[in-house]
Amino acid sequence: MNIYPLLRPLLFQLDPETAHHVTLEGLKLAYKSGLSPLIKAQNSEQPIEVMGLHFDNPVGLAAGLDKNGDYIDALxxxxxxxxxxxTVTPRPQPGNPKPRLFRLPEQQAIINRMGFNNKGIDHLINQVKQTRYRGVLGINIGKNFDTPLENAVDDYLIGLEKSYPFASYITINISSPNTKNLRQLQQGEEIGRLLSALKNAQLRLQQQHSRYVPLVVKIAPDLSNEEIQHIASLLKSLAIDGVIATNTTIDRSAIAEHTLANENGGLSGAPVREKSTAVVKKLADELSGALPIIAAGGILNGRDAQEKIEAGAKLVQIYSGLIYRGPQLITDILKAIYQPDRIR
Structure with a gap:
């Protein structure tokens, strides 16, 4: 039952951040009341194996919607x-000042400059311990805003250590535009030092916990071809397990005439689709199947998701599309990409 088109106009009357909270609390109430089956995606059992993990289907929820793990079961x-x-950081932090979330309905887009607002890694892990969910759970880790860039690896190591026993895979977020200078970690020697330290820690933790938890790197859509080549080479040489392409964009060319175009933050939704898909395709060419690509960015319908798969992705993630389309989007994507010969 697709009731979201009826609810969306009401939610869009609210401030975006308030609507975000109201929606999640509503989903939690629906879950606890046993109403979730009424809005669940149809034919969602379409399993696929990626990174040695069993996914019930290839459509995932991107990081950012549930920053603290408070709504895992409901989602x-x-x-x-x-x-x-x-994304979770070692210490709780409030994020950037409000307003920091903006809808652009005409463009089916969102601008956010949330700034890794979250309750800290310890809270998130406590929530994960309480969940009934037994599917694939990724934990996306970042650095605190006031941790100097030269010490960033320390924050990522804390996130990795604490997440490792509870995550199916761990995502290293070095591509958010909303933490000052964070994207520098994607460049030059910085990314090599960071990923080497995290890879060494992963192998140590594998021995300690007797289980292997894949490491995934999330990159920006604003990288040059040379930067993508450099990252792809590092991912292969360090045996990183996967890559998410992409985060939000700082490019405003697609919304240049919009009244909100000058708002700082990452742009997501339909305007980032082409840039994101181009990065997926370039990565796929460079990686030659050495590790899987998880595509995110501008997926508003099944055709958009199929485009990502054809560009070289194994899995897709949605966030902004969910805001504009609701849970029906999951069903539409599954209908569009359920062609096993293309997603194996």
Whole structure:
């Protein structure tokens, strides 16, 4: 039952951040009341194996919607094949001043400059311990805003250490535009030092916990071809397990005439689709299947998701599309991409 088109006009009357909270609390109430089956995606059992993990289907929830792991069960009940929570930092932090979230309905887009607002890694882990969900759970880790860039690896190591026993995979977020200078970690020697330290820690934690938890890197859509080549080479040489392409964009060319175009933050939704898909395709060419690509960015319908798969992705993630389309988007994507010969 697709009731979201009836609810969306009411939610869009609210401030975006208030609507975000109201929606999540509503989903939680629906889950606890046993109503989730009424809005769950149809035919959501379409399993696929990626990174040695069993995904119920190839459509996941991108990080950012549930930063603290407070709504895992309610979101999983919508029929996602996997859930990614975070971005979480070692210490709680409030994020950037409000307003920091903006809708652009005409462009089916969102601008956010949330700034990794979250309750800290310890809170998130406590929430994960309480969840009933037993599917694939990604935990997305970042650095605190006041941690100097030269010490960033320390924050990522804390996130990795604490997440490792509870995550199906761990995403290293070095591509948010909303933490000052964070994207520098994608460049030059910085990314090599960071990923080497995290890879060494992963192998140590594998021995300690007797389980292997894949490491995934999330990159920006604003990288040059040379930067993508450099990152792809590093991912292969360090045996990183996967890559998410992409985060939000700082490019405003697609919305240049909009009244909100000058708002700082990352732009997501339909305007980032082409840039994101281009990065997926370039990565796929460079990686030659050495590690899987998870595509995110501008997926508003099944055709958009199929485009990502054809560009070289194994899995897809949605966030802004969910805001504009609701849970029906999961069903539409599954209908569009359920062609096993293309997603194996």
């Amino acid at each position: 999983a009940a919508l029929g996602f094949g996997f859930i990614e929570i975070g």
